[in-house]
Amino acid sequence: MRIRAFQLADYKSVTELLEVALSEECCEETMGAFARQLSWDSELILVAEREGAIVGAMIGTIDQNKGYLYRVAVHPDNRRQGVGRALVAAMNQRFRQRNVFKILIAGDKHNELLLPFYQSFGELLIDFVKLSKPLAIMAV
Known part of the structure; x- marks a missing residue:
């Protein structure tokens, strides 16, 4: 498995992954955040x-020197195989490269379902925080 930065050629594969991996409501909310993050960074x-197929994706963002893990999505056929853990570790590395050491989980009802997953990282992740507004409309 290889973790890498999103490329525009991945757009169709990632949107299809989000549709399969997330609930309809979560996917709809995530698409807005996905588009916004593409325009930022x-x-x-x-x-x-x-094996040449995209099996997982993660959207992160940085706001006021805090790194936010917004959404992780793993194809149902590839769950419980370390894909999500590898994405979180890679995102944490990206944050550290940018001198961002306060890492938060964007607290929405969809991520609340993944709280046990995030808690399994122990002290690696600091806080589960409710956003004052959705990532899709946050200003940089």
């Missing part, structure tokens, strides 16, 4: 690739 959108 596409280096904080990561994809997990296995």
